[in-house]
Amino acid sequence: MSEYQYYEFQAIDRPLTAAEMRELREYSSRARITSTSFVNDYAWGSFKGNPDAWMERYFDAFLYLANWGTHEFKLRLSSRLLPLTVARDYCGGGRASVREADGKVILSFDSDDEGGGEWVEGQGHLAPLVPLRAELARGDVRALYLGWLLRAQSGDLDDEDVEPPVPPGLGQPSASLESLADFLRIDEDLLAVAALASQPLEEVSPRPEDVRAWVTRLPASDKDDFLSTLLLGTDASRIEELRQKFLRQRKPSNPPPETRRTVGELLRAAEAHSEDRLRREAEERSKEKARRERSAAAARAKYLDGIVGKEPKLWAEVETLIATKQPKSYDRAVELLADLRDLAARKKGSDFLLRVTALRQANERKPSFLERLRKVGL
Numbered sequence: 001m002s003e004y005q006y007y008e009f010q011a012i013d014r015p016l017t018a019a020e021m022r023e024l025r026e027y028s029s030r031a032r033i034t035s036t037s038f039v040n041d042y043a044w045g046s047f048k049g050n051p052d053a054w055m056e057r058y059f060d061a062f063l064y065l066a067n068w069g070t071h072e073f074k075l076r077l078s079s080r081l082l083p084l085t086v087a088r089d090y091c092g093g094g095r096a097s098v099r100e101a102d103g104k105v106i107l108s109f110d111s112d113d114e115g116g117g118e119w120v121e122g123q124g125h126l127a128p129l130v131p132l133r134a135e136l137a138r139g140d141v142r143a144l145y146l147g148w149l150l151r152a153q154s155g156d157l158d159d160e161d162v163e164p165p166v167p168p169g170l171g172q173p174s175a176s177l178e179s180l181a182d183f184l185r186i187d188e189d190l191l192a193v194a195a196l197a198s199q200p201l202e203e204v205s206p207r208p209e210d211v212r213a214w215v216t217r218l219p220a221s222d223k224d225d226f227l228s229t230l231l232l233g234t235d236a237s238r239i240e241e242l243r244q245k246f247l248r249q250r251k252p253s254n255p256p257p258e259t260r261r262t263v264g265e266l267l268r269a270a271e272a273h274s275e276d277r278l279r280r281e282a283e284e285r286s287k288e289k290a291r292r293e294r295s296a297a298a299a300r301a302k303y304l305d306g307i308v309g310k311e312p313k314l315w316a317e318v319e320t321l322i323a324t325k326q327p328k329s330y331d332r333a334v335e336l337l338a339d340l341r342d343l344a345a346r347k348k349g350s351d352f353l354l355r356v357t358a359l360r361q362a363n364e365r366k367p368s369f370l371e372r373l374r375k376v377g378l
Contacts, residue, residue: 006041006064065120072109087107089164096150107147109147146184166197318337318340
């Protein structure tokens with residue numbers, strides 16, 4: 001199988017300048033470059049740039065995949081919105097890591113499928129993941145927890161390691177979180193048992209009067225700085241930064257204690273959850289099979305009721321069809337013989353077997369027809 005590699009970079013906070021686009025063009029003559037993106041795929045050759053360096057200098061999101069099973073995803077956002085210390089609680093190395101550069105944190109997620117070998121198409125995978133950046137900017141760290149689960153299932157952590165704080169809403173994933181779990185191949189049973197310790201996600205809709213009262217109490221220098229930045233449009237992250245500050249100050253000062261689980265406890269719970277899920281799915285398949293069989297049996301009985309008394313006509317039609325020596329006619333003749341067999345089973349003293357034996361003897365030089373009879377047990 002030929003190789004396939006796909007690279008896509010996305011700029012979100014600001015467009016690339018003309019000079020930056022020319023710099024990127026030097027790395028590839030065939031890449032699709034716009035003021036907000038760099039996209040290229042390779043069936044031969046390789047990428048000449050450095051994704052980590054490009055994330056520091058140009059872009060806010062990056063996705064890579066290859067048909068041997070490698071998936072990579074990176075996000076960059078202001079460290080004021082996502083402090084490095086918070087990110088490291090979840091993405092401490094291995095399959096999920098974080099680093100800081102020039103006031104930005106850069107998250108990296110890496111998933112490998114040892115089987116690999118599948119044909120993949122890269123286009124369309126990054127767009128569903130980009131909204132995660134806005135979720136993280138609002139203080140929603142569920143994507144970081146998925147990174148920790150990836151580390152747990154990949155063997156980057158010891159069984160005795162304790163999970164970080166479980167964010168609310170794991171059981172109510174956004175579309176982007178579902179896309180991330182799928183892209184990183186997070187085990188569905190592991191995610192399900194992890195979500196059991198997650199509180200429901202609460203919609204935060206502060207009242208305008210509460211916001212106004214809070215803003216009134218801000219120092220004048222903070223308000224001046226914020227308004228200046230907002231009017232100049234030099235830092236779009238300031239709005240989310242202020243919103244996070246408002247929400248943090250409204251949280252309860254004494255949150256309820258949490259029970260943290262170890263990696264080993266989660267993995268064992270996931271295994272038990274998988275066994276239970278597979279058992280329930282097998283039971284459902286068995287019930288569905290029985291339902292279909294009952295439905296088919298009822299339909300068959302109704303059909304046979306409709307042809308009761310037509311046996312002489314059916315036998316005559318069978319002989320006419322066989323005489324044509326055509327494959328399709330043979331097929332239809334065998335279908336009618338199956339109907340006659342099932343009708344005969346309903347009553348005693350039927351001569352069906354004798355008539356089929358005579359039919360075989362009369363057509364012993366028609367191997368194609370006889371083979372069809374054998375396949376249906378006649």
